[in-house]
Amino acid sequence: MSRRLITPRWLGALALALLYAVLAFQLGHWQYGRHEFKVERNALLDAHYRADPVPVTDVLSDRPLDRSREDWTRVTATGTYAGPQLLVRNRPNSSVFGYEVLAPLRLSDGRTVVVDRGWVENSDRGAAVAPDVAPAPAGEVTVVGWVRPGETSQRKTLPEGQVASISVPDVERAWGTRVLDGYVVLDTERTAEGVSPPRPDRLEDPDRSLGPHQAYAFQWWMTMPLGLVLIWLGLRRELRDETTERPTKPKKVRIWDEEDY
Template sequence: MFRRLFTPRWLGALAIALLYAVAAYHLGHWQYGRHEYKVERNALLDAHYRAAPVPVRQVLDDRPVNRSDADWTKVTATGTYHGEQLLVRNRPNNGVYGYEVLAPLHLGDGTTVVVDRGWVENSPRGAAVVPEVSEAPAGEVTVTGWVRPAENSDDKRLPSGQVASVAKPDVEKAWGRTVLDGYIVLDSEVSADGTTPPRPDRLEDPDRSLGPHQAYAFQWWLSMPVGMLLIWLGLRRELRDEQPDRPAKPKKVRIWDEEDY
């Protein structure tokens, strides 16, 4: 069997089987890496999502948010909304597409933080028509929410008052001012008189599913020896068929042939 393996035909099959095993090994590690990322994300959510809020300036500054320890940190901020609200296009919420609503919250130290106040559904008259959005409250407000890292810019040209992502350069260009690097997903908002102003729909809770990545990883790893097994079966069958004393298979006789005799 080993002598037969080292023929051009079977060496080619062996090379393909080895390439597949290597590819399956790396694909399994990639899938398991995705699984580990989601496990770490859930651990971060467990530590941050329902924790007591901390002042926003302890987390947000001019540097990008550290995803490994600051993402989803619950914060509180007090200030006043100054400037128009921006709409972020094509944002899903509970399976429906619409707009996320961004507002600039001016803090007491002179900095501005981006607050994602929630979500509104697309206008029933079509995506080209901007839906009605409740205005940001006037006067001092205290917001509580979760810190998220700024997104990458999509470099799309959109109508005035709209952006394609919550990207720092896009938001700064639209508002004409510098903002802190990162933004707050609004949980609650209270005016100075203790009332809760109207706001867009609340964003859905973060996804906590682990997905099928771990199962896919094990599937890839378990399939690594499949090519070798097929080669072994093929060699075994080929050698068995070449044995001179191997009994010939009986010829099958069709029923209608028997009736002809």
Template sequence: MSRARHTHQTTLCPPGRSVGDDGGPSVLKKLIEPKWLGGIALATLFAVACYFLGQWQWSRYEHKADRNATLDRNYAAEPVPFGDVSDANGVRPGADWSRVELSGQYAPEHVYVRNRPNDGVYGYEILGLLRTSGDGTVVIDRGWVPNSPQGAAVLPEVAPPPAGTVTVVGWVRPYERSLDRDLPAGQVASIAATDLTATTGADLAGAYLVAQQEYASGRSADPAPVDSGLLPLEPPDRSLGPHQAYAIQWWITMALGYAFVALGVRRELREEEAERDPEAAAERARAKAERKKQKVSRWDEDDF
């Protein structure tokens, strides 16, 4: 005669969890309490904010990486005509920092751009107006001079631009944003088209040039470089900055809010379990203290 065998199935829970009435871990019931649902909502908002901050930093990194790629492509290339890389609207896409060659005659006056650093020292950038036959009047950033010994209130002496036909080799640049500052005649706060037009009254080309070299009487078989007495500007910044690292940090930080919620739920569950079973809680506390004591002892031994 056979005897029916009955098996008893035991529901197991991970350590630190208890079984609820529905057989599920109590941590799930804890998470749907209003307090912790609010915590999860805040953690989600925090994660979304971190994500977009990371995207913002990453876009800044990509902008600088694209700038460096443009520099690598254009900065040391052979000079091209000014009209090939610029028009009335500014520098053509992808043509920033292209080397350009153009010829013309300088206007006798020059313009001082105030508060311009060069190798950590503040001074002035000196702008000339090159009148060309086919490209209009082009602003040339001819170089830099430090402040005069009397300070920024006294303009440093600068030799007038060379007379006659001059050929300029340099890099094409878009105009800067106007700082809207009221300055004395012949001075501007930035290389902005509106400010320069107001100061000089000239109808300017859509982009300006950072001079690399000036040659008197054009680039003949034996060109004569012009010694302007001005210092060259610093090369363009190629630093990528910390933006890539900041983006990654923001994205890692997305999990922080959820980690706080998890720690809070875990602590609350332990407190509730301690109320139900004080002896087990006391035993865990003693074990934790013993582990801490052993760790301190190992540190003390390592000191010898």
């Protein structure tokens, strides 16, 4: 069998089997990396999501948000909404598409925080027509929510009052003012009198599923020796077929063949 293996045909098959084993190992490693990323993400959520809120300016500033340490940090901020609300187009919530509603919260030090107040469904007249949205409350409000990093600009031209993503440059251009880098997903909102004003629908809680990545990783790793097994079976069968001393099976006589005699 070893002499047969070093023939050009079987050496080519062996090279393909080894190439597949390396590829399966790399794909399994990539899938397991995706699994570990989601495990780390859930650990971050566990540490931040229900924690006591900290002042928003302790987390958000003019620098980009450090996702590895500050993503989903629970924060609080007090200020007044100063400016029109923006609609972020084509956003899903509970598998239904609509708009997320952004409002500029002006803090006492003059800086502005982007607050994602929630979600509204598309208008009955279609996505091209903006739905009716209740205005942000007047006067001082205290919000509690979770910080999220700004998104990448989609560079789309939309009607006034709409943006394609929660991109800091796009939001600044729409409002004509500078904002802190990142935004706050609203959890609760109270006026100075302790009243919770009407607001858009809450956004869904963040996805905590780990997905099938770990199972896929194990599946790829288990198939690594598949090519070598197939080569061994092929060699074994080829040698068996060439063996002249192998006894032949007696021909089976059928009932109707016996009647012919």
